Amino acid sequence: xxxxxSGRFLILTVIFVMLAEIFIFVPSVAxxxxxxxxxxxxxxxxASLAVEATDMIAPELEAELLTNAGVFNVVLRRDDMRxxxxxxxxxxxxxxxxxxxxxxGPALIRAALGTLWDQSPRIIRVIGTPVQGGGQLIEVTMDQxxxxxxxIEYGLNVLLLSAIISVITAFLLFLAVQTFLVRPIKRxxxxxxxxxxxxxxxxxxxxxxxxxxxxxDAENALQMMQTQLTSALRQKDRLAQLGGAVAKVxxxxxxxxxxxxxxxxxxxxxxxPLVIRMAPKLVGSITRAVHLCESTLAFGRADxxxxxxxxxxxxxxxxxxxxxxxLAAGDYPLSFAEDIPATMNLRADSEQIxxxxxxxxxxxxxxxxxxxxxxxxxxxxEEDDRLWRITVSDTGPGLPPKAKEHLFQPFQGxxxxxxxxxxxxxxxxxxxxxxGRLTLLQSDxxxxxxxxxxxxxxxxxxxxxx
Numbered sequence: 498x499x500x501x502x503s504g505r506f507l508i509l510t511v512i513f514v515m516l517a518e519i520f521i522f523v524p525s526v527a528x529x530x531x532x533x534x535x536x537x538x539x540x541x542x543x544a545s546l547a548v549e550a551t552d553m554i555a556p557e558l559e560a561e562l563l564t565n566a567g568v569f570n571v572v573l574r575r576d577d578m579r580x581x582x583x584x585x586x587x588x589x590x591x592x593x594x595x596x597x598x599x600x601x602g603p604a605l606i607r608a609a610l611g612t613l614w615d616q617s618p619r620i621i622r623v624i625g626t627p628v629q630g631g632g633q634l635i636e637v638t639m640d641q642x643x644x645x646x647x648x649i650e651y652g653l654n655v656l657l658l659s660a661i662i663s664v665i666t667a668f669l670l671f672l673a674v675q676t677f678l679v680r681p682i683k684r685x686x687x688x689x690x691x692x693x694x695x696x697x698x699x700x701x702x703x704x705x706x707x708x709x710x711x712x713x714d715a716e717n718a719l720q721m722m723q724t725q726l727t728s729a730l731r732q733k734d735r736l737a738q739l740g741g742a743v744a745k746v747x748x749x750x751x752x753x754x755x756x757x758x759x760x761x762x763x764x765x766x767x768x769x770p771l772v773i774r775m776a777p778k779l780v781g782s783i784t785r786a787v788h789l790c791e792s793t794l795a796f797g798r799a800d801x802x803x804x805x806x807x808x809x810x811x812x813x814x815x816x817x818x819x820x821x822x823x824l825a826a827g828d829y830p831l832s833f834a835e836d837i838p839a840t841m842n843l844r845a846d847s848e849q850i851x852x853x854x855x856x857x858x859x860x861x862x863x864x865x866x867x868x869x870x871x872x873x874x875x876x877x878x879e880e881d882d883r884l885w886r887i888t889v890s891d892t893g894p895g896l897p898p899k900a901k902e903h904l905f906q907p908f909q910g911x912x913x914x915x916x917x918x919x920x921x922x923x924x925x926x927x928x929x930x931x932x933g934r935l936t937l938l939q940s941d942x943x944x945x946x947x948x949x950x951x952x953x954x955x956x957x958x959x960x961x962x963x
Contacts, residue, residue: 501679507671514663522655524602527609529651533644534597538625540566541637545573545582559583567639569620573627574634587638592619598626609648618642681707685716692723697730781817785848804846804930811887812837814847815876818854822862822874830871831862837878843885845951849927853935856920857889857947864893864945883953888938890946896937904937 544562563569563585570584595608619641627635688703695701702723705716812835819833843850858874865872872892879886896904905925921935928935933951940946 506674507667510667510670511663514666515659518659523606525655526648526652527605530609530648531605533647534623537567537639538635538637539628541568541571542627542635545571560585568637570638572636573632575632587620589620591622591638594622596624612645613648677709681712696726699727804849806844806846808842809845809847811841811843811878812839814851818858822858826862829866831865832873834873834875841878841880845931853924853927856924860920861889861891865891868894885951887949888946890944892944895942895945896940
């Protein structure tokens with residue numbers, strides 16, 4: 498019971514109702530005491546009317562009238578004259594006097610608590626105003642114990658009634674909680690368990706139907722989460738299938754490129770000046786393609802291979818990337834600017850850095866040529882005591898909002914129509930493998946700038962978030 502929502506509501510309701518009744522109990526007992534004493538005054542006034550009817554009254558009748566009124570004697574004041582109407586022996590001295598003509602609330606509460614606390618028999622005097630204009634003042638003496646007993650009995654009745662009310666209220670609240678909260682929550686839990694059995698099945702996604710606004714909001718949030726998860730799982734399955742297909746293609750392509758590599762080795766022996774100048778670049782390109790196919794096959798099994806760190810000249814890598822992109826640009830009015838210090842040597846994997854720069858420069862070239870206007874691509878390098886920094890900037894139109902939002906997410910950050918959006922993802926993974934960061938510094942109508950930062954310290958070679 499204590500571990501259920503409705504059970505805790507039931508117990509807490511009983512406790513809170515009882516606490517509320519306790520706060521009500523004290524003033525209600527004080528009011529009961531006031532009514533009790535006023536009733537004794539009224540009875541005493543009625544008993545005194547027998548004395549007014551005749552001058553002589555039998556002692557037995559007087560004792561009976563006092564017993565019925567519950568007092569020992571009755572004093573009336575009329576016309577500024579004090580008259581003992583009825584009297585009998587008082588068993589003890591008067592211990593306290595209470596004026597009921599115009600008592601304040603705090604005074605009534607203090608007197609009631611004092612009566613309940615005092616267990617000893619006491620004689621008290623009570624003063625009040627006669628009803629129906631029967632005089633100026635009426636005064637009686639009485640035993641306090643019957644008053645205390647009546648107050649205790651009244652208090653027990655109030656507490657019993659409060660307990661019954663609290664139990665009934667708690668039971669009704671229990672039913673309400675079961676109907677409006679527990680059952681809808683159990684329905685949501687059932688939907689979650691059903692969805693967990695087959696999250697790829699879109700038919701198991703919850704349909705919000707709760708009438709309570711808060712539960713409806715929870716169901717809407719759950720529906721959105723389940724929809725996104727189902728879509729992600731489907732996409733993951735497609736990516737797994739695509740990865741298998743790419744691995745097969747890369748395997749066959751590697752074999753083809755290996756054969757092509759054998760032919761290029763023979764071409765290198767030619768005496769043609771043009772062949773002599775172009776053959777090393779062709780060999781380098783085919784070698785990189787073979788390595789890329791092997792890396793793709795390795796990626797299908799695990800992750801990007803760890804970088805093979807060595808000292809490499811950044812200027813030489815940038816020259817190869819720029820020359821390759823110049824050939825791809827052809828006669829398009831696109832200029833390339835290189836600002837790389839000749840002494841800037843990185844501690845990195847030359848093949849992976851080439852892939853990163855090639856992806857960034859290729860994206861920049863495609864962005865500029867898509868505008869149909871002349872443009873420029875600039876590659877700059879600088880270093881300090883801690884970092885190597887490489888920036889690739891262009892004068893293109895900038896990235897669209899969707900590409901910025903999903904910049905490093907595969908198949909979502911593509912800019913060109915038909916593009917897969919894998920270039921930046923791969924580049925980011927490769928830079929992270931060096932312990933660095935790939936960051937978008939600027940992308941607006943004036944162009945786009947990416948920055949690569951690589952740490953110089955060996956201990957910094959740990960993955961960081963791109």
